Amino acid sequence: MDRRSFARALATALACRPAWAAAFARDRITVRPPAYSGALRNPLKGLRSGDPASAAKLPYASLAKSYLRWSDLERSVADGTDRIGEVCDAQWKGLRDINTKVVPRVYLDWPPSGHFWPADLPQGRYDTPQFQERAVAMIQKLGACWDNDPRVAFVETGLVGLWGEQHDPKPSASLQKAIGDAFVANFRHKLLMNRYPGDFVDYPFGIYWDSFAHKEELLTHLPLLQSPRLIDRWKTAPMGGETAFDWGTPLGKDPTDAVVHNADAIIARIRELHWNHLGWLSNYDQQNPQAVANAARIQEALGYRFVLREVQYPPTIRPGDSLPVSLSIENTGSSPLYYNWPLEVSLLDGNTRQPAWATTFPEVDLRRILPGVAGSGDLHAQFTAPGGLRAGRYLLALAILDPASGLPSARFATSAYFRGGRHPVGWVSVGRPASAAALPPFDDPASDTLHY
Template sequence: MKKRSFLRLLLCTAALLTLIWIWSGRGTSFYEHADGAVGPITVNLTETSEAFKNPIMGFRPSRGVNETSFRNREYADIYKHYIKYTDLEYDATDSVQKIIDWSNKAWAGIEKRNIKVVPRVVIVYPGAGEYWPKGVPHGDAVNQWLSDELKSRLVAFIAKLGQAWDDDPRVAFVEMGLYGNWGEHHVYPLRFKDRSNQIPLSFQIALGDAYEAAFHNKKVLVRYPGTFKDYDFGIQWDSFALPDDASGGNGEIRRDTWRTQINSGEVAYNWGDQTKLGGSPDGTLSNMANTNYVIDWIMNTHTSSLGWISDYSTRNSAVDAGAKAMQKVLGYRYVLNEVTFTGNVTPGGTMNVLFQVTNKGSSPFYYNWPVEASLLKSDGSVAWKGLFQADIRNWLPGTDWNSTTRAYNEAPVTNTVNGMFTIPKSVPSGTYTLALSILDPAGWNPSVRFANTNYYIGGRTPIGKVGVGRNPTDQNLGSFASLKSDTTLGYSLGSSAYTGAVGSRFSTIIVNDRALSFEAKPKIIKGVTMVPFRQIFEALGMMVEWNNATKSVLASKGNLTIKMTADSNKASVNNKEFQLTPAPFVTPESMFYVNLRFVSEAAGAKVNWDNDNKVATIETAD
């Protein structure tokens, strides 16, 4: 028994020393060794179970034409705002400044609450009033929507809206509004002479052209998917999931613009078949069958935000469960899967960071907000920061929703982002926490949060410890905070330039969702990616024999053999000869490089090259 105990103690001690060796950065190899950087560390992260607020997604309450504030709601930081036309313009000579002044007063301070607004300007709001501009004929509930005076007035007004709101960081996106009851582009239950009740084509062209000319930085949404067909506008389905208006949702699906244009909606509880909606927000969210029915529509239409249903009651456990489930799928939900980073950086040297992220929500994020890496001091303040060259608009969700499996048949892809950053010599030696965040350009503060358990108050996701001028003292990140409970986020209204660094991309090779660790840096020669031979062959499941005398490699797997020789443009696959350009070569450091695509495809794998991010993705057949 004593001998067994001693052996067990010896094995545990050895295992502990091995872990310490790995975490110190000496026990791993990096996919790319940068000058002055050693000790890569790979961290696997966990998705949080929380639902939480994030910009321009989720439950979206409304502020009515006569309301004076944005009510606090559990998951909301995006609000629709119905605005009287005459609050912004009554006389045609009213200036853009009137719109700006009104906006500053109505939206004062919302940036401190991280709130963004979806304005919809209305002329007729049944039950509340009518707000016709001076000089536009009205009084006939149908013909008042057909006059040339109205058309020309709206076109001029839209130009003013663009000048006031297109660069306003408080505006998330714009619902076209203006025309018809509630600005919903219809005169229902009345009809025009052609028996239609929707906005006529001549007005679609006039308003569509005007909004395209006025708004270059903000997305624009229209009510019906069958209108404005020649314009890149999103859809605001104002009877979301209502069986009586299923044509609206099916029209969104057919229009299929969700990858670049926002789809939003409002669950209607005041008309139609309420069987699957429960007749109220609580009726929907307290019943999981009803909740899943709405979620099915969210996932099929790739909807990013929903109104009216946002007015549910809190402090009801059944409603809370439904609200949590729905908030987690509305819009984007970015989950970090794995991050690999340089564990020890020489001052003035290079830090490499590579992360993989999946969008587990229903839609993309529609603006190109920057992704930042930062090194945090022990007190949480930023010692250094830099931006990746990444476009988060490309982090797409899955497609083809399956209501039986409760998942997309086409699962979301894993996005790989890498950055190479020079750490200035001015950064003092010490141990820092590497953190990732997505910034709102209005103030360059963390805003979009990753859905991971690793979280610090203020919007950053801590990854691991980096040593500058030394090995990190430990990998203890301390305690994590609740994403839902963090109320510290905000943005600013003034414009300013980013004060941090901007990283560069480096070549990354991923085989079956795993980034490869190479002994030496991959090279791109004449547009062809060349990599050290052993790691790629072994990643493809092949046995490797190196002949130093002939400077050749023989790789084999089952009935497959591949032979390649340094400085020879000829390679053989099962004794069949192929031409290579460029030829494999041996570096002065005695590293043998082979052609990545040729080797991978010869082994039966599929290769995809993302030139923007310098990432090669390889999928093997087995």
């Protein structure tokens, strides 16, 4: 079959998928995969849960807040990292199985529940050299436990003030320096966040705004978040936190009311400030159809959303040949994917849907695909098909891997999806002439639970 005849045959075979477009340009095929219109439970973003135990009950909770009492982690200075590990293992059990990671925060005072200071540290005395010394030592222990823990997404610096929100009292300048220096020194891999945009001004932290878009705090937060110091911080550090419904002028009387009646305003603020994740709001009534529909729109706006616009590749190769692949990815969300997760290309067995060959794109940093930045998702790579690859027809597929496990984890917003996390693009014939064929049936990416 000559190339022109093959192109006609391919177009006929794909006619049953009107959202799918394919065409030839010289020795490559260009595929424009069908976009997926629904919200996805993708990692490191979105409507998070308020605690690890509730994450499995919420449709988008790939993030879970983990509040940890200092006195549970350390009863006295004699306790080491083993105790921290035991407490975290108990609280975070099962999160790998539902592809959820935690955002931990250590606190000392939680009204009205009580105070949770270690027995050998004077309660309420944040202003002493002893507290500063112990805070630095605690951060060292936390770094040893969490900095390489794949269950940890981002870390809220916490520690000081009511609920670990760094107010009542606000950390002094000297305490901010001690804590800030300690977090930077002990967390080389995890991204960090502090509560107020006017604090920790010398540190590259993101913000956890625990009264997001609250009328009373907009007056102080908005000018700072849009100041030269912080206006681009979202590109390198996460902006998160939660909405609040227990004081002042909230977004609604409760999460359901906020999602049903104020979704447009919430989404506008998310996009304006490039917000990555929000809690509390996720507790909307899942039996309310309007709340469910609007929550999906909010989930789509939060964090990253990678739409696979175009893929180019050769439809036929021989074993040992070069396999050039070009992609165009658009981030239609509000923030980056904050860690450099590998982008996999594979050739799948058409029957088992398992990789016969797989590798990752070299020198590709998915963190650079920013919303609103044209061309930031244009990627190109030249691979070599293994010489031992048997002749046959394979499905070229793409996947974003969690580096902790090497398993597919983050999904593209395309309906071309196979259960398990890979996205089929089109057929590649290895060691034999190309032949046109429709792709196998797709699976719904929103109905699949991944793990790491």
